[in-house]
Amino acid sequence: MxxxxxxxxxxxxxxxxxxxxxxxxxxxxxxxxxxxxxxxxxxxxxxxxxxxxxxxxxxxGLIGALMAHMPDKWSDKKQFQFDALVALEGEVAELQAATGLSVGYRRCGRIIPLPKPHLRDIALRHQQDAKTNWAQAGHQYHWHVLDVPPVADYLSTQEMAGGFVYDTLAARMSPxxxxxxxxxxxxxxxxxxxxxxxxxxxxxxxxxxxxxxxxxxxxxxxxxxxxxxxxxxxxxxxxxxxxxxxxGQPVKGQSALMKATIDPAVPVVFLGGLYVIPHDDGMVAVGSTSEEGFVEPFTTDAQLDPLIEKARQLVPALQNAEVIERWAGLRPKAxxxxxxxxxxxxxxxxxxxxxxxxxxxxxxxxxxxxxxxxxxxxxxxxxxxxxxxxxxxxxxxxx
Ligand SMILES: Cc1cc2nc3c(=O)[nH]c(=O)nc-3n(C[C@H](O)[C@H](O)[C@H](O)COP(=O)(O)OP(=O)(O)OC[C@H]3O[C@@H](n4cnc5c(N)ncnc54)[C@H](O)[C@@H]3O)c2cc1C
The missing domain is CATH 3.50.50.60 (FAD/NAD(P)-binding domain)
Structure with a gap:
């Protein structure tokens, strides 16, 4: 054949x-x-x-965030997800070698700004949990709690009341x-x-x-x-x-793609339901809404705009960035x-x-x-x- x-x-x-x-x-x-x-x-x-x-x-879609559950309260479900995320790196390498095609994968890590002081205490507990639960099969990933972001001049907020989490297990790829x-x-x-x-x-x-x-x-x-x-x-x-x-049911999600000059090696950012994902090709994905009730499943509307605005405020390189695409899809929720x-x-x-x-x-x-x-x-x-x-x-x- x-x-x-x-x-x-x-x-x-x-x-x-x-x-x-x-x-x-x-x-x-x-x-x-x-x-x-x-x-x-x-x-x-x-x-x-x-x-x-x-x-x-x-x-x-556009986002492609590869995120773990919190490192606390370990369970068979969290273990399965951890193993899957660790294994994906090898699966991707095999797929790319067989096809010669990149999937835009990178274990870039994730920054989570902590706007409230009490969030720091919780994050410090997770830092300890990660030392145990995210250290397996020869891999050690971290839930660092930092005073400033791990990358300079990336976020507009260089100070946060609770500091910043830097999660080194997170990755991203292009869907x-x-x-x-x-x-x-x-x-x-x-x-x-x-x-x-x-x-x-x-x-x-x-x-x-x-x-x-x-x-x-x-x-x-x-x-x-x-x-x-x-x-x-x-x-x-x-x-x-x-x-x-x-x-199960469909849950609508809307996201956007913006064109910006951001180093693709920087971590993704997660803040209050907003993801900002710099991809390898100079595009930055922003999203997503989560809508259980909707009339138009595959078109975007004004619900996406606050996410784009929030992303512009959080990441200065996005302030004047052109929105290249707005996209909506239906997630399968069991x-x-x-x-x-x-x-x-x-x-x-x-x-x-x-x-x-x-x-x-x-x-x-x-x-x-x-x-x-x-x-x-x-x-x-x-x-x-x-x-x-x-x-x-x-x-x-x-x-
Ligand atoms: C806005 C948004 C953002 C998201 N962000 C992320 C993220 O960052 N990270 C992440 O991991 N996940 C993310 N997801 C979720 C992720 O996209 C889904 O979990 C995943 O794509 C589901 O894949 P699937 O193969 O089950 O379904 P689908 O990709 O929907 O594929 C199902 C396919 O089945 C076909 N089909 C349906 N009925 C039939 C039939 N009778 N016969 C033949 N074919 C049929 C459909 O045409 C469709 O192509 C996001 C989803 C959305 C909407």
């Missing part, structure tokens, strides 16, 4: 797909793409179908470059076929058969549902007992907030891989591993709260 043969749809090539496969992946965002990459490495005959364009759902690199990897795949512009319209789990939007039928051994927020109804349809509440992964209780061959919510890029590679362990008949090795089973139980209980 030559390089282009297993990428169909986008450029008007034939959309005919294999009629029988080991694994069907529904949705080509960061979750589905990582699952496809892992399936390729395992030699599984796989079809990834994307209803629209690859990497242009929630995964087609769009990540999508391109994962797709680039799959362009040379031997076992995976990727089709754009074709969605799954129905899943018949008794027959292990999917109907595609052009009417073709595909039989599969397993199916991974990685359709972002659209996974929730798809998974719910296959439940024998209907839960009282939806398994009912119990954590990612939603694993076998469907009624149909073990139906596997969820969604619920990345605000942290999908830092976890997707490891969540995909877990989903594929299920395909192989193994244990997921994930925190219980991430399991589809847990989310269903929560949805069933809520009246």
């Amino acid at each position: 030559n390089k282009a043969d297993n990428l169909a749809g986008a450029a008007g090539q034939s959309q005919s797909v294999p009629s029988s496969i080991d694994l069907l992946i529904v949705g080509g965002g960061v979750m589905g793409l990582w699952a496809a990459v892992k399936a390729e490495r395992m030699g599984l005959k796989t079809l990834l179908v994307e209803a629209n364009r690859i990497g242009q759902g929630a995964s087609g 769009r470059l990540m999508g391109k690199a994962l797709l680039g990897y799959l362009a040379a795949a031997k076992h995976v076929t990727v089709v754009e512009g074709m969605g799954v319209t129905a899943l018949d789990m008794d027959r292990t058969q999917a109907t595609l939007s052009d009417g073709q039928l595909v039989s599969f051994g397993h199916v991974i549902v990685s359709a972002g927020y659209q996974s929730f109804p798809l998974l719910q349809q296959s439940l024998k007992l209907s839960p009282a509440k939806p398994l 009912i119990d907030r954590d990612p939603m992964v694993g076998a469907h209780p009624d149909y073990p061959r139906l596997i969820a891989l969604t619920g990345g919510f605000k942290v999908g890029f830092g976890l997707a590679h490891r969540l995909a591993d877990a989903a594929l362990r299920v395909v192989e008949g193994g244990e997921m090795q994930l925190p219980h709260s991430f399991s589809l089973e847990n989310h269903i139980a929560v949805a069933m209980k809520i009246s």
Whole structure:
């Protein structure tokens, strides 16, 4: 098979797909793409179908922050995220080496200004927690508490009542470059076929058969549902007992891209829900809103403006920076907030891989591993709260 043969749809090539496969992946965002990459490495005959364009759902945004949970109150969930963030560096290096494509990754660290004095006491406790919990497998990351920012002349506020946290675990990458690199990897795949512009319209789990939007039928051994927020109804349809509440919901986010001269090596900044992320290409991403109620899912509005204004005030280099793009997307938020992964209780061959919510890029590679362990008949090795089973139980209980 030559390089282009297993990428169909986008450029008007034939959309005919294999009629029988080991694994069907529904949705080509960061979750589905990582699952496809892992399936390729395992030699599984796989079809990834994307209803629209690859990497242009929630995964087609601008921000790309890779942030850990707080280093205190350690739990299996925090451990999983820590391991995933540490492992991503190696995954990215492998992906970049295989494709020759950069994903704009850098462990740049994060500055968190502390506007109130009492925040310093909390931060000092976290500094100690990080010494223990962020020192693992030969890696030591820090939650430094500083009086001044670790980079001079970057922030307008050189003094803060509580000082500044400098977190050395945080990293960033470019969501769009990540999508391109994962797709680039799959362009040379031997076992995976990727089709754009074709969605799954129905899943018949008794027959292990999917109907595609052009009417073709595909039989599969397993199916991974990685359709972002659209996974929730798809998974719910296959439940024998209907839960009282939806398994999850879309949460709208808006962000902006600004053009500015900022050293791409500087840490990202986080202040009161605002992220400022300098990327490698001279662009600085700013965001994001978090909207559970919205009318227009994919257009930006005045709610984005205060974030842009706040970013201009915080980072002098952004004061007169041109806004190049305003972008909105829908994050998949599962009912119990954590990612939603694993076998469907009624149909073990139906596997969820969604619920990345605000942290999908830092976890997707490891969540995909877990989903594929299920395909192989193994244990997921994930925190219980991430399991589809847990989310269903929560949805069933809520009246
Ligand atoms: C404004 C904003 C900022 C964010 N910032 C960050 C951040 O800084 N760091 C971070 O880690 N995360 C961030 N996120 C979250 C992150 O973007 C998501 O967790 C992640 O992209 C979800 O990936 P996904 O593959 O599950 O979904 P998506 O990227 O939405 O992909 C799902 C795909 O499935 C396709 N699809 C749907 N239904 C079907 C069907 N029936 N058949 C075939 N295909 C189908 C869709 O077209 C879509 O392409 C942000 C999100 C937003 C909106």
